[in-house]
Amino acid sequence: MRYAAEHKEETRRRVLRAAADAVRAEGPHKVGVAEVMAKAGLTHGGFYAHFASKDDLIAAAIGEMFRQSSKRLAAESEDPARGLAGYIDFYLSAEHRDARGQGCPLPYLSGDAPRMGAPAQAAFAAGVTGLADKLADRLTAMGRPAAEATSLLAELVGALALARAEPDRDRSDAILAASRQSLRRRFNLETLS
Numbered sequence: 325m326r327y328a329a330e331h332k333e334e335t336r337r338r339v340l341r342a343a344a345d346a347v348r349a350e351g352p353h354k355v356g357v358a359e360v361m362a363k364a365g366l367t368h369g370g371f372y373a374h375f376a377s378k379d380d381l382i383a384a385a386i387g388e389m390f391r392q393s394s395k396r397l398a399a400e401s402e403d404p405a406r407g408l409a410g411y412i413d414f415y416l417s418a419e420h421r422d423a424r425g426q427g428c429p430l431p432y433l434s435g436d437a438p439r440m441g442a443p444a445q446a447a448f449a450a451g452v453t454g455l456a457d458k459l460a461d462r463l464t465a466m467g468r469p470a471a472e473a474t475s476l477l478a479e480l481v482g483a484l485a486l487a488r489a490e491p492d493r494d495r496s497d498a499i500l501a502a503s504r505q506s507l508r509r510r511f512n513l514e515t516l517s
């Protein structure tokens with residue numbers, strides 16, 4: 325039975341969502357093709373209709389993770405300063421910290437990236453560049469240098485990763501609050517809600 329192109333694309337999206345969830349939960353090295361296909365409601369045999377290899381799947385899943393997370397920045401206010409303030413507040417929130425199976429892939433993958441295969445590293449680098457570019461667009465619209473986007477992204481990711489690693493809830497909250505306050509002050513966003 326032949327399926328329409330839309331069916332194949334929707335099936336691929338289901339597999340990518342399942343793979344993205346698996347990467348977040350287990351890390352890229354522990355993802356199993358059979359498990360991903362089962363979570364997508366498919367058999368292992370259909371895998372090669374969508375991906376050339378497991379490395380191809382991991383690279384595509386990383387791209388999917390960045391697509392999912394970039395929607396959050398796009399959903400913030402069109403006003404550049406308000407949008408950036410809202411993104412900082414979300415990124416460094418207890419909600420984002422506690423949603424370990426969702427959200428930005430950078431805190432999950434930064435430590436694994438050097439050990440991933442070339443396709444996955446390329447997808448990771450493209451995702452980082454894309455997110456930094458979106459932040460740079462906000463910053464330049466605010467009259468700030470685009471080069472500050474990389475530093476902003478590094479502080480967001482680092483603070484979230486440290487807050488997730490901290491077992492004491494109060495200290496974890498303090499990491500988020502201090503970084504949120506520091507970034508809002510640095511980018512003159514203190515008065516925006």
